[in-house]
Amino acid sequence: MRPVAPLPASDLPTVVIAGRPNVGKSTLFNRLVGRRQAIVADTPGVTRDRKEGQAVLFGRAVRVIDTAGLEEAAPDTLYGRMRVSSEHAVTAADLVLFCIDARAGITPVDAHFAAWLRRQNRPVMLVANKTEGREGAAAAMEAFSLGLGTPVAISAEHGEGLSDLMSEILDRLPPEPESPAAEDEEEFFVSEEAMEEGQEVVLPPRPPGPLRIAIVGRPNAGKSTLMNCLLGEERMITGPEPGLTRDSIAVRLHDEHGEIEVVDTAGLRKKARIAEHLEKMSVSASIEALKMAEVAILVIDATLGVHEQDLQIARLIEREGRACILALNKWDAVEDRTKTRQEIADRIEISLAQMRGIPVVAFSARTGAGVHKLLPAVRFASEVWNARVPTGELNRWFSEALERHAPPLVNGRRLKLRYVTQVKSRPPTFVLFGTRAELLPDDYRRYLVNGLRETFSLPGTPIRLQMRGTKNPYADKD
Incomplete structure (x- = not known):
């Protein structure tokens, strides 16, 4: 049935x-x-x-x-x-x-x-x-x-x-209408043999359903005002009082590409300032909404610049493996926009190197100016988050990367890296195979991640690079 x-x-x-x-x-x-x-x-x-x-x-x-x-x-x-x-x-x-x-x-x-x-x-x-x-x-x-x-x-x-x-x-309730039957879903997995033999890994398409977005940020950054602007109605309670939103509120809207589920979340403050049990539950609901999202919109008050707590939230988004958009709200109240944009760009470049190339959209949720640029940026970030790189192209890049900068010596021995393959998207995740590959230093991993990002146009999205060493068939023999 x-x-x-x-x-x-x-x-x-x-x-x-x-x-x-x-x-x-x-x-x-x-x-x-x-x-x-x-x-x-x-x-x-x-x-x-x-x-x-x-x-x-x-x-x-x-x-x-x-x-x-x-x-x-x-x-x-x-x-x-x-x-x-x-x-x-x-x-x-x-x-x-x-x-x-x-x-x-x-x-x-x-x-x-x-x-x-x-x-x-x-x-x-x-x-x-x-x-x-x-x-x-x-x-x-x-x-x-x-x-x-x-x-x-x-x-x-x-x-x-x-x-x-x-x-x-x-x-x-009114009588129930008839509904069409759903198609059976196919399960997808990548076998160990396919990865170890370097075969082409065919990744599944993006699952059906709405694109899930979470609006996150510090209290009073304008998250609920942005939600109301996207919906075109006063759906969320807004006002000058900080911390008005206590729970994660999900609504659905449509753009020209399909359905989107947007979740407005409670403001995230520093852990040391969270004392009340109710606020702890609000923060837990916000983090849970972030984990369920595909793209996170990090709303920042542009008049205050990038605060340390904003960076902590961005790092949380990266750790959860979500795509991210940096949303500069209250842009209409910024006096020197060129200087402000450059200061924010410099802070992001220094403090969020693991999310290099993150899309930045400036707007005013109160007036609606510039908000029309947000959803196209979200769609683009979602495409990058779902990106798939063919194994052939990936290994041609990998060979060139090894020629430009050979792997370093570890304990006096050079690591032998054989090939790399993408095992999943959402976010893009790659597995690198080679002798003692698990000992690869962090700086060389960053070199490879930056190369992946630049070569295959993966700006702003988290990239996972996992190491898998090959086994010596004679290790257990006398």
Whole structure:
């Protein structure tokens, strides 16, 4: 039986979880999507931006959106901006799960937003959370007073009542369209024999699906403003307050080449300054998003120049083997642009030699000037990250590199390097074979990596060069 191909996220029915702060919306979101995707803490107001995930409810794929808590606040305040973002999500929902805290009872805020939901002309399901224990079901019955029908009693933290909730959600969603069957995927591997005999290694094409991008950087560099500019809407909460984004938020957009998944992440500070448990979870979510990305956009405040923490983040990107774009934001506020660009280029050349040739894009996310250059640069970086070099061309370059600069002596003996082959891309990874190749000094490895980068046009991407020594067939014989 062939698996059913998933529908694109934009074609899936949308379920929005709404309610006042700290009623368990993010815990319920994690239960529905089947993993700990949203940050959960006892602190009210942890969720500030809308977070999307895909849930499979009894075989049907559903798009689930977790929202910030609904609170009455002035529109120009942080909580007012959070409420507006949640209200926008409700207007696009196929079904709204209005979540209340049964243990706390019905509050005036619950009653206020229940009345507001009734005026939105959207299907609403009342969910009474935290109903574990003897008094839970009785407390849930108070929710009848909200006028939203029979409440569904659950405990998202303990997993109680979720089966009934999922069944109720499916009953209230539009009918499911038919989906085409997915093609079987082929597994790919490179055999040891093929590598050791120097055969041509045929690398697999880039896997299908959206191009995954992570926007990373220090707090208040303009990451969320950039996300909003790319989307063309005020999707992310922005403002002068540093550290507004607490969780990694993924959204999808399209350019002329296809679909892109962009993840906005929380700002990364120095480890010594991270004290709160909530911020530690935010940083962990940012690093996890980076590991899942193909290209990282490192956003830097151009008015402040390249900070040491920016370089640390760039080194983290290189260690994770991701392609990288250096995004100079707030370019409209830079007075001497020529001097600033040269200073940044010099700092990058000295401090990030392992990512030589990294693409640099200057723009203003606030005004949108220059942002149009970013996605083409991302596509180019992705192509380089997926680059494949034919084995014949690779070894012709290798022979010339050995002639120009012979391998050094190690313990009085010269290393005999035989050939090199590319075993994978994403990032480009090469294996060099030869007698005692594993003893090759680091400076000669850098010489080879720089030659690979320049000869085969691999700017800015991490390059992995692994060494494999050949075995002496007479070593174990008398």
